[in-house]
Amino acid sequence: MKEYVLFTDLDGTLVDADTYSYEKALPAIKLLKERGVPIVFCTSKTRAEIEVYRKKLGIQDPFIPENGGAIFIPHGYFDFEYDYTRKVDGYNIIEFGSEYQKLRDALDEIRSKIRCDIIGFGDMTAEEVSKSSDLDIESAKLSKMREYDEAFELKGEDACIDLILEEITRLGFNYTIGGRYYHIMGDNDKGKATKQLTDLFSRKKDVETIGLGDSLNDLPMLREVDISYLVAKPGGSYDPMVSFNGLKKARGIGPEGWNKVILELMGRIEVKVV
Structure with missing residues (x-):
């Protein structure tokens, strides 16, 4: 049986583009945690910013900061050896980006x-x-x-x-x-880091990856996952530069659309997509 791994953008996707609130996504976050689905933040935010959200939401999974600049994997997260660039502050770091x-x-x-x-x-x-x-x-x-x-x-x-x-x-x-x-x-994007981390998750499990984003910088990540969703921007429009066969558009702005998509995929509700 396949196991889900979720890759998600933060600003404008999991958190509101204007208020930075994730309140509307909390039901889905709770369900994901109950089911043991890894929640991987894949964002333009810095490590320091991401750590705040991880602490507030009680998430301990790997994360990808600064548009695929690196993968931060907590020590001991995987029970097998893998290559990484360096160890810092309790993380094994796989680096892709420039200084x-x-x-x-x-x-x-x-x-x-x-x-x-x-x-x-x-x-x-x-x-x-x-x-x-x-x-x-x-x-x-x-x-x-x-x-x-x-x-x-x-x-x-x-x-x-x-x-x-x-x-x-x-x-x-x-x-x-x-x-x-x-x-x-540098020579990095969200997609390259997503692929590398997916390979690690897949080493001992049959995984199916989900990706959610809202902007052009999410495109490489959305192309890399098995199930990809674009959430709406404030006002209800979608980024016209993010389009490819198989991409679904969630009915909902930011965290509201995020919440609906996850609840649908987890089998709790039926939600139409554009």
Whole structure:
């Protein structure tokens, strides 16, 4: 019998895009925990931010921070040996991303060449990040503790934005677009980390993977899982850049849609999809 493993985005998916509340998803989270389904956060958030949610929700499964920059696996989680990059703070870490400072240096180089208004999290105070993101100050501080990905804003003409993204690629880096910010990163994405972690889960079990997201940066992860759902954005629309055969659209915004999908898949309710 197959066992589920859930990969989920946070902002705009499990948690509300505006309030950062996961209240509407609590019934499904409770059911998943009762059934022993691993809940893997696969998000643009930092390790420090994710650890807050893991503590609040009592989740002890591996997680994937900063758009696939790494996989953090608690020591002893798997009862077999596997390759990892390093051990830190009770985790075995499998790293995919570039060093944060290299990403910052690349943005500085692009800024000096293009002379467009690029504002990264590393350029902002916690207060400025809080104002930009609607996070409280303490959460904003955690969001600045970046290791593998630099989130940034672009202000200016579309042509300026296109030039910056072209320069990111020219310098050998990648970019993606989340719900609020652009991201510069190395040769990593959510899909690569999802595949690697799925391989570990599958080593001793027959697993079926579920993925939920809301934005373009979730696309690699959604393509990698067996069952993929796109939740609606505030206002009820869906990200037009996230589309492929087999992708289902949940009827519900953020955590409301998330909750419905999980309850449906766990056999508790019947929910229509778009």
